[in-house]
Amino acid sequence: MQSFKIFFDICIMKKKCLQCGQETLGRSDKKFCSLVCKNTFAASQRRDTRDAVAEIDGYLHRNREILATLMGNTAKAELDRLVLTRTGFKYEYHTGTYLNKDGKMYRIVYDYAWMDFSDQKILVVRKKQ
Numbered sequence: 001m002q003s004f005k006i007f008f009d010i011c012i013m014k015k016k017c018l019q020c021g022q023e024t025l026g027r028s029d030k031k032f033c034s035l036v037c038k039n040t041f042a043a044s045q046r047r048d049t050r051d052a053v054a055e056i057d058g059y060l061h062r063n064r065e066i067l068a069t070l071m072g073n074t075a076k077a078e079l080d081r082l083v084l085t086r087t088g089f090k091y092e093y094h095t096g097t098y099l100n101k102d103g104k105m106y107r108i109v110y111d112y113a114w115m116d117f118s119d120q121k122i123l124v125v126r127k128k129q
């Protein structure tokens with residue numbers, strides 16, 4: 001009988017809706033008072049994420065476009081650092097890094113990777129399709 005009472009208490013435990021703050025009735029893990037509040041909350045979370053990542057996503061996409069344009073159909077090329085800088089390439093934005101067996105650090109931009117080749121040149125490679 002005691003365990004039934006505990007179960008009953010958990011079931012009717014009042015919690016506040018994460019969206020509107022109204023008390024919710026039902027399962028103890030229920031977070032929203034209604035489907036509308038659940039959807040509104042999710043949409044707002046998506047909006048926050050979209051706004052937070054938009055600027056950096058833009059730099060990354062732009063960097064990839066610059067590399068793709070300068071590389072054309074070649075899979076490996078030395079590019080002039082000055083040319084990249086003039087196009088607005090942002091060296092500090094990349095999607096990952098890779099250290100090759102010779103200890104050279106590649107910076108990955110989606111399907112491209114580049115490394116410092118000299119003070120004037122960078123070496124860019126395109127991932128095999």
Ligand SMILES: [Zn+2]
Nearest residue numbers: 017020033037
């Ligand atoms: Zn609500």
